[in-house]
Amino acid sequence: MSGLSLGSFVASSLSTAEVEAAERLYGGLADDVRRLVDVVIRTEVDAGRVEEARALVRRAEELLAEEAKAGPAGIHFNHEGRSWNWGNAVVGVRNAVAPPLRLARGEDGVVRTDAELGAAYEGPPGCVHGGVSALMLDHLMGETASAGHTRMTVTGTLTLRYATPLPLGPVWLRAWIEEEAGRKITVLAQIGPGDPEAGAAPAIEAQGLFIVPRWAQGDAAPPGVGSLD
Amino acid sequence: MSGLSLGSFVASSLSTAEVEAAERLYGGLADDVRRLVDVVIRTEVDAGRVEEARALVRRAEELLAEEAKAGPAGIHFNHEGRSWNWGNAVVGVRNAVAPPLRLARGEDGVVRTDAELGAAYEGPPGCVHGGVSALMLDHLMGETASAGHTRMTVTGTLTLRYATPLPLGPVWLRAWIEEEAGRKITVLAQIGPGDPEAGAAPAIEAQGLFIVPRWAQGDAAPPGVGSLD
Numbered sequence: 514m515s516g517l518s519l520g521s522f523v524a525s526s527l528s529t530a531e532v533e534a535a536e537r538l539y540g541g542l543a544d545d546v547r548r549l550v551d552v553v554i555r556t557e558v559d560a561g562r563v564e565e566a567r568a569l570v571r572r573a574e575e576l577l578a579e580e581a582k583a584g585p586a587g588i589h590f591n592h593e594g595r596s597w598n599w600g601n602a603v604v605g606v607r608n609a610v611a612p613p614l615r616l617a618r619g620e621d622g623v624v625r626t627d628a629e630l631g632a633a634y635e636g637p638p639g640c641v642h643g644g645v646s647a648l649m650l651d652h653l654m655g656e657t658a659s660a661g662h663t664r665m666t667v668t669g670t671l672t673l674r675y676a677t678p679l680p681l682g683p684v685w686l687r688a689w690i691e692e693e694a695g696r697k698i699t700v701l702a703q704i705g706p707g708d709p710e711a712g713a714a715p716a717i718e719a720q721g722l723f724i725v726p727r728w729a730q731g732d733a734a735p736p737g738v739g740s741l742d
Numbered sequence: 743m744s745g746l747s748l749g750s751f752v753a754s755s756l757s758t759a760e761v762e763a764a765e766r767l768y769g770g771l772a773d774d775v776r777r778l779v780d781v782v783i784r785t786e787v788d789a790g791r792v793e794e795a796r797a798l799v800r801r802a803e804e805l806l807a808e809e810a811k812a813g814p815a816g817i818h819f820n821h822e823g824r825s826w827n828w829g830n831a832v833v834g835v836r837n838a839v840a841p842p843l844r845l846a847r848g849e850d851g852v853v854r855t856d857a858e859l860g861a862a863y864e865g866p867p868g869c870v871h872g873g874v875s876a877l878m879l880d881h882l883m884g885e886t887a888s889a890g891h892t893r894m895t896v897t898g899t900l901t902l903r904y905a906t907p908l909p910l911g912p913v914w915l916r917a918w919i920e921e922e923a924g925r926k927i928t929v930l931a932q933i934g935p936g937d938p939e940a941g942a943a944p945a946i947e948a949q950g951l952f953i954v955p956r957w958a959q960g961d962a963a964p965p966g967v968g969s970l971d
Contacts, residue, residue: 521867570771577792602862667904
């Protein structure tokens, strides 16, 4: 594979209603697996119960593998302008690695999200891994650069400034477009602890340069896809 | 919580042999859960089998929750100079979110690792999420700055340059110290596709400034802990 092209995206005949039903079905399973991931880090049960749990997990895996796609989920879109990336490491609703974030674009142009980050996102003791913040900020900033999924963008450069440790628990993120010049879009973003309304200072600030690839310019791009993070 | 201090690290009475036995027991369980996470993204079984799998996953979670720590795993160390961070989002052996990476420091001072990244780490179709690369690079660079766990470091700034998409599958990473000045350490790093010996150009290059916190200077720091990513 040498790169990405319009052919990397899969046109689907699923209706948006069918997509949403599938998200409820498989997304509920992923939610259960997120809770399992968390307790696997925290459990102190003895070897016998670990073996019992392993047998249950393996049986679940076998059941789900009876019919499964061979490769990753990819990015799909339908004729209604809906797109979905179920395996995405940040927003994928079927991916238990993803928190998953749900992004909202305000009338002020700021894209916001929040998350409750538990034991699986730890770096320093009791704190969010600095790289997990980078992962979430990169995704949020790419989506912001895509201006509400009206254009495709890829990350060019990303700079993160770590000011203070970010405790595990509730976090908020926000991003906005600072400048646009041709195919280049500069995005700023922040992540901080607690309730977004409480006004805590950001723990990390980020600046990113995002680029609209030449092949994704104009009407040829699939509708509703947005950022290529 | 206002920050980190030496008190954030837990002195443990476990011997290194006991730590390694626990890693085999709970690490094996985490390996099973990694395979489950992967198939949850790829499965196409019907609603009946999804419900059956959910019941198995919930039963496993209940079993493991019968005795469990309340909070995150934290960073522990023992009197033999061994430290462990089982919940770490990049290297935590009990964390199914982590690939997990295993780092090796060469005689040339370069810290290397590789990974096989599947469906759970996707961003662009068929490719590693740019933020996942940032997550892994941040961790690798922090460990590199810690000079083989002989000092503690925190990330100051991190800059990533994305050159080409990085396909899912085998990837290699390497990092080295470029410069040191007092408590400031500059680290460079790369991530690229395929076999590390095959000589493919890096897809992403990173530069990081890492800092030894004042409170972690000297002999007061717990032995063997290293980077605070």
